[in-house]
Amino acid sequence: MRQSPFIVIAAILLAAVCISGCIGNPAQSGGDKTELTVFAAASLTEAMTDIKNDYETMHPDIRVTLNLDGSQALRTQIEQGAYADVFLSANTRHLYALRDQGLMENDTIGLFAKNRLAVIVPAANPGNIASLEDLARPGIRLVIGTKDVPVGDYARQILDKMADDDAYGPSYREAVQNNVMSEETAVTHIVAKVQLGEADAGIAYESDVSPRDRDTISMIPIPDTYNVIAEYPAGVLKCSGNRDEALHFIRYLQGEQGGEVLARYGFAKP
Structure with a gap:
């Protein structure tokens, strides 16, 4: 029996999602702005709100979209195919689980706060x-x-x-x-x-x-x-369509300016 072409296409799409771990790629949010989708642990809510505003002011061509939730919930969303450029976890366990599934760019992973x-x-x-x-x-x-x-x-x-x-x-x-x-x-x-x-x-x-x-x-x-x-790691998702911009954002978090905001909210340097 010949398989319907629609079934074949659906199977290919499903396989692609399973391999990449992401659905969609909202790299451009309209105009000339590049949208960075950042999944961040809920404990970072206030600090990341300030960092988002500061970063967008310094980089007017970037729009940062935050998804704030428990690290375990964010990990599950990514595993189920949600698109993200950057993952900021409140422990190493959940980010490393994504790494072990091949969903992270391993050379971008590093701590940014404690x-x-x-x-x-x-x-x-x-x-x-x-x-x-x-x-x-x-x-x-x-x-x-x-x-x-x-x-x-x-x-x-x-x-x-x-x-x-x-x-x-x-x-x-x-x-x-x-x-x-x-x-x-x-x-x-x-x-x-x-x-x-x-x-x-x-x-x-x-x-x-x-x-x-x-x-x-x-x-x-x-x-x-x-x-x-508590150690907070960051990393770029393998499915990110904005790898360079995402890595630049992580380096900002790890640097002096991002560190000053994090310190203001009670976080320590790693």
Whole structure:
């Protein structure tokens, strides 16, 4: 039986998507501007908004389009064929997974920022939380990330470190986990619930308490002994139609000007 030509064409197109990992190529956004599509971890929201504006001012021929979400969600979108020029992840796990699938330009991958975790509480602090010990107190409403989102994975690593320390032990980890009222798919959701008073505390990034948030959120540091350093890698997608422009944008993030903006929002140099 002869196959319909439409079936053959559909199969070829499907194979192309599976190989490239991207559908479409919006290289030009109209006029003479080149559009860079940047998939960025939700924890970068405020910093990337400023960086986008600065970069477009410096490069009037470029328009930066941001897609901000949890790193695991962005990875899934790319795996399912969403087009992106640049991926900025809040951990190496999700970007390296794309690399291992052949979806990244390997020679463009590198770190551009680091971050630390902290406990955040509403400015009014209705739970009277003053220390890490208070997170285990019965009745505390705690919000963390899911195990797949980087901030949730990091939070679990911290609790595991504390469980291994006789000063806290496994019972502390269990008590804290019992206080978890919800697990969020993006750190911005954690921050929002704390800001609105829907939770007594959350485990988020230090960078999430930006200067504009300090009237609504307070931060309790997590000691270095237990903390986790979050590494943020960047890379150009193999399907990018703007490889040179995308790599230039990453180099800007890694450079002095991009670093100054990131530092303003609590990120450290890698």
